[in-house]
Amino acid sequence: MDMFVLNLLNGISFGAILFLLASGLTIMFGVMGILNLAHGALYMVGAYLGWTVAVKYRLNFGLALLAAGLTAGLVGLAIERGFLRHLYKQQNEQVLLTFGFVYIVTNLSLWIWGPIARAPFTAPFLFGSFRIGDLAYPLSRIAIIIVGGLLAIGLWWLQDKTRIGAILRAGMDYKEITMALGINLPRVSIFVFFLAAFIAGAAGVIGAPLFGAHLGIALDVLLLAVIVIIVGGVGSIQGALLASMLIGVIDAFGKALFPQFAMFTMYLLMIIILLIRPSGLLGRRV
Amino acid sequence: MWKEGQKLKRRGFRLTGAGLLALLFLAMLLIWPCAKPAEGQPLKIGAIFDLTGDFSFYGLDFKDAVEFALKEAGGQVAGRPVKLVIEDGASDAAISLDKAKKLVEHDKVHIIIGPLFSHFAMGIAPYYAEKKVPNIALLLHPKEMTKFEWVFTANGPLVGSGYAAGLYAYEKMGARTAAIVGVDYVAGHRIVGGFIQAFKDKGGKVVQEQWAPLGTVDYAPYIAAIKRDVDVIGAWLIPQVPFLMQYADFGLKMPLIAPWADLREEQMQELGDRILGKYGAAVYTWLLDNPTNKKFVAAFEAKYKRKPTMNDAAGYEAASIALAAFKATKGDTSGEALRKAIQAMEIDLPSGHVTYAPSRFGIRNMYIFEAKRISGKMVWAPVHSYRQDPDKLPLLPQR
Numbered sequence: 001m002d003m004f005v006l007n008l009l010n011g012i013s014f015g016a017i018l019f020l021l022a023s024g025l026t027i028m029f030g031v032m033g034i035l036n037l038a039h040g041a042l043y044m045v046g047a048y049l050g051w052t053v054a055v056k057y058r059l060n061f062g063l064a065l066l067a068a069g070l071t072a073g074l075v076g077l078a079i080e081r082g083f084l085r086h087l088y089k090q091q092n093e094q095v096l097l098t099f100g101f102v103y104i105v106t107n108l109s110l111w112i113w114g115p116i117a118r119a120p121f122t123a124p125f126l127f128g129s130f131r132i133g134d135l136a137y138p139l140s141r142i143a144i145i146i147v148g149g150l151l152a153i154g155l156w157w158l159q160d161k162t163r164i165g166a167i168l169r170a171g172m173d174y175k176e177i178t179m180a181l182g183i184n185l186p187r188v189s190i191f192v193f194f195l196a197a198f199i200a201g202a203a204g205v206i207g208a209p210l211f212g213a214h215l216g217i218a219l220d221v222l223l224l225a226v227i228v229i230i231v232g233g234v235g236s237i238q239g240a241l242l243a244s245m246l247i248g249v250i251d252a253f254g255k256a257l258f259p260q261f262a263m264f265t266m267y268l269l270m271i272i273i274l275l276i277r278p279s280g281l282l283g284r285r286v
Numbered sequence: 287m288w289k290e291g292q293k294l295k296r297r298g299f300r301l302t303g304a305g306l307l308a309l310l311f312l313a314m315l316l317i318w319p320c321a322k323p324a325e326g327q328p329l330k331i332g333a334i335f336d337l338t339g340d341f342s343f344y345g346l347d348f349k350d351a352v353e354f355a356l357k358e359a360g361g362q363v364a365g366r367p368v369k370l371v372i373e374d375g376a377s378d379a380a381i382s383l384d385k386a387k388k389l390v391e392h393d394k395v396h397i398i399i400g401p402l403f404s405h406f407a408m409g410i411a412p413y414y415a416e417k418k419v420p421n422i423a424l425l426l427h428p429k430e431m432t433k434f435e436w437v438f439t440a441n442g443p444l445v446g447s448g449y450a451a452g453l454y455a456y457e458k459m460g461a462r463t464a465a466i467v468g469v470d471y472v473a474g475h476r477i478v479g480g481f482i483q484a485f486k487d488k489g490g491k492v493v494q495e496q497w498a499p500l501g502t503v504d505y506a507p508y509i510a511a512i513k514r515d516v517d518v519i520g521a522w523l524i525p526q527v528p529f530l531m532q533y534a535d536f537g538l539k540m541p542l543i544a545p546w547a548d549l550r551e552e553q554m555q556e557l558g559d560r561i562l563g564k565y566g567a568a569v570y571t572w573l574l575d576n577p578t579n580k581k582f583v584a585a586f587e588a589k590y591k592r593k594p595t596m597n598d599a600a601g602y603e604a605a606s607i608a609l610a611a612f613k614a615t616k617g618d619t620s621g622e623a624l625r626k627a628i629q630a631m632e633i634d635l636p637s638g639h640v641t642y643a644p645s646r647f648g649i650r651n652m653y654i655f656e657a658k659r660i661s662g663k664m665v666w667a668p669v670h671s672y673r674q675d676p677d678k679l680p681l682l683p684q685r
Contacts, residue, residue: 006510014504055556115342119527119556120503129537136537141506209535210504212528216340255507262507263499 002135007252013141015248016148017210020203021221022228022240023155024196030172030235032189034084035091037098040222041105042072042197046204047213048109051118054205061123065205072201073194075105080193102218110215117214126209140209147206151199155237164188172235227266231273233283242281328369329619331356331608332395332419334385336402339377343550344402344597348424351601352399354589355609363612370605375401382406383413390417396619397611399604400424404431404444404473411437418621420611420628422604425569425596426546428476429681432645436621438628440607440640440648441569441600442676444473448480448545449679450652450672451520451567455481455543456488458654458670459565461517463491465540467508469524470497479682481520481545487680498523505529509536522546527553534560543567547655547666550595554657554664561657561664570599570637571655571666579636594636603635638671647676 025039046068053064079101087093122140129136159165170178171185179185204213211217232243247266254265261268273281333352335345349372356370371393375382382401389395390413398414401407402424411434414421423431423439426447431437455461464485468478474497482492494513498505503525509532512519519542523529526549533542547566554561572583572593582602586594594602607628612619614627632641638651652674655666 003510007507010506010510014506115338115340117525119525119553120531121556127535129535131537138532138535140535210506212503214503216501252507256511259496259507 003256005135006137007256008249009137009141009145011249011252012245013144013148013248014210014251015245016144017203017207018224018228018244018248019148019241020151020199020206021225022232022244023151023237024199024203025225026229026232026235026237026240027168027192028196029229031168031192033089033091034080034094034193035098036076036079036084036196037095037222038076038079038101038105038218039098039196039200039225040220041102041218042076042200043204043207043221044109044213044215044218045075045105046072046201047208047211047217048113048118048204049201050205050208051121051213052113054123055118055121061125061205065202068205069198069202072204073198076197076200077190077194080190102222106215106218113213115215118212120209120212122209138209144206144209152237152241159237164191168192224266227270229280231270231280233280236280236282239280239282246281328367329363329612330369330371330393330395330397331605332386332389332393332398333370333372334375334382334389334398334400335372336377337372337374341377341402345374347595347597348400348402348601348604350590351586351594351598352605354586354598355602355605358585359609363609364617366612366617368609368612371395375406379406379409383410386410386413390414390419395419396621397422397608397624399601399608404428407431407437408434418625420621420625422607422628424600424604426473426477427647428472429645429647429676429679432647435646436625438607438642438646440603440635440642440650441637442647442650442652442674443679444476445480445483445679445682446647446652446674446676447567447569448477448482448520448522449484450480450654450674451543451545451565452481452484452490453488453672454565454567454654454670455518455520456485456490459518459541459543461485461490461541463493463516464518464520465494465496465513465516466492466520467496467498467505467512467529468520468522469500469502471500474500474522474524476682477546478520478522480679481543483680483682485520500524503528505532506536509533509538512538512540514538514540516540518543520545527557530557530561530564541565543654548596549666550597551593551663554666558664559659562659564657565669566655566657566666567652568596568655568666569650569652570596571653571668572599573660573665573667574637574653575668576634576636576638578634582636599636603637603640606635607631607633643675643677645677649673649675 028034028036049071050064050068053059053067054061083097126140126143129138130142167183167188228243232239251265255262335348336342337345362368373385397420399422404427414436421437425441426444427439429443466478468474496508498508519540522545542564544566547568610633611624611627615623629642640648640650643649651671653668654670656669658667
């Protein structure tokens with residue numbers, strides 16, 4: 001019973017990070033049609049910046065979170081306004097461009113922070129574990145679950161209960177009609193892009209207890225996010241949530257029960273989903 | 287589009303251009319400075335360090351330490367100047383091999399230090415044998431390295447540190463049951479395998495083995511699965527720090543020993559109280575109490591304003607062995623003479639007194655450390671040592 005609970009919590013906390021990553025990526029793709037391969041690099045920038053603020057200078061963890069999100073948001077915005085904007089509707093070029101930015105951002109990070117990987121870190125008030133009887137579970141991971149949950153609620157509220165959310169949903173399905181109704185879709189898109197990038201950067205700090213910060217993380221984390229949006233369905237935030245929880249829990253139990261297949265469980269799931277429902281669990285039917 | 291005459295003119299230009307370039311290239315080949323091996327020429331030590339790429343944090347330490355060793359020797363030995371040529375292996379096997387070839391054939395070095403990683407080094411070892419250049423290893427190598435007669439590994443085989451950790455866990459920590467978590471690649475299987483072997487040899491039981499892929503950062507599944515009722519945990523992962531952090535975060539209290547304690551100073555501080563009271567086996571800590579080390583630590587700290595790490599010591603010791611070899615042959619720089627000199631060497635290094643066994647691994651001390659807080663800083667404090675004869679250590683089965 002203990003093992004079951006531990007693995008379940010591991011799975012949910014890993015899933016929460018996956019959701020943080022995938023939600024931004026899927027919004028960008030769904031709303032703006034941009035597959036931003038630099039999304040993982042934004043996560044990395046957030047993680048490194050969070051490390052600098054929280055670990056190197058020992059400042060407030062909330063400040064680290066904010067700084068990480070803002071920096072990633074600005075970097076993302078710069079990429080969009082400066083470059084992606086000019087490649088409207090040219091998907092191949094967008095992919096190449098954002099991939100190129102992965103290398104640029106990674107090497108800039110190497111320049112600024114050096115080659116040494118930064119160990120997982122978290123806020124001092126989250127050190128230690130939460131005990132229920134015999135069971136102990138890291139506070140930092142419980143915090144991840146809570147934050148992930150809050151974000152999920154926040155994004156759902158944004159999508160379902162606000163005007164911007166309505167514009168987003170309309171813009172995803174009927175771009176021309178939305179614009180014809182006099183709505184400034186490009187302006188909304190920029191806001192959305194910034195939001196998605198902000199979430200990616202903040203995810204770098206929230207996910208820090210699991211991943212730390214190192215140069216390879218830009219692509220590692222991108223791969224995870226892409227798998228989630230494939231399984232969940234592109235453009236669907238609910239899909240991203242479902243997929244990330246599914247993948248997180250299956251990955252945790254997979255590693256515990258079949259450790260030899262530790263590296264495969266996630267991909268196996270993705271392949272099965274692609275065979276049965278190519279558009280993803282909650283994606284729009286292509 | 288081009289008129290006939292212009293076409294010929296363009297072709298003429300192209301031919302002349304190509305010809306000039308070829309001449310230039312030829313000239314470069316002829317006048318490119320190539321070292322000539324002759325008497326009175328400087329003694330040359332070549333080194334392949336990973337200065338860029340994934341393992342660059344090792345390379346940069348080694349580079350500092352080797353340069354420090356040379357400077358300490360006054361840049362000369364037995365009356366002749368010593369020249370150091372460092373090349374960047376870039377954390378890549380093919381590039382390391384290329385650099386080895388460059389060092390041997392172009393720079394005509396007499397001894398080569400590195401590369402660090404066993405799988406790179408094993409790829410280059412046949413080349414060293416062919417060219418008769420002795421190779422001094424930086425840290426540990428698998429026992430199979432003994433089949434390469436030109437590679438010398440003073441720090442011993444990989445199985446050695448794990449074996450010492452296993453002995454210590456049974457003999458001194460009083461453990462009778464153990465669970466291990468190891469990194470799932472060759473070095474992990476040898477080092478942690480050494481722990482398992484020693485523990486079993488003494489009569490203990492290893493009740494659980496978990497192997498995590500190289501580069502795993504999130505060890506939660508493994509930590510969740512560790513059997514809670516064992517006497518000791520033997521754990522070595524790459525990366526090690528996240529494991530130790532998560533071990534503490536999950537509230538695990540079982541005693542732990544790392545069969546290879548390769549944490550750097552800043553990592554020790556990052557871990558802080560989370561590794562207090564944990565043990566590790568390794569070849570060096572700046573707290574080792576012998577005259578050679580005391581002198582080394584003082585001089586190193588004076589120059590670099592920090593205490594030397596195991597990597598620093600490894601680089602320094604490799605260079606020291608090279609310099610001692612030059613001294614022993616009294617200026618004879620032939621490969622055979624140097625090789626004989628290294629094989630016969632008895633030397634006092636910061637990590638203790640070292641000689642070479644016939645297998646070309648070092649007969650030396652393997653230390654057990656405990657993580658303690660001294661003057662506010664986390665350090666590896668030596669608590670025990672084993673005199674290690676590499677030829678008496680088991681050759682572990684291939685996994």
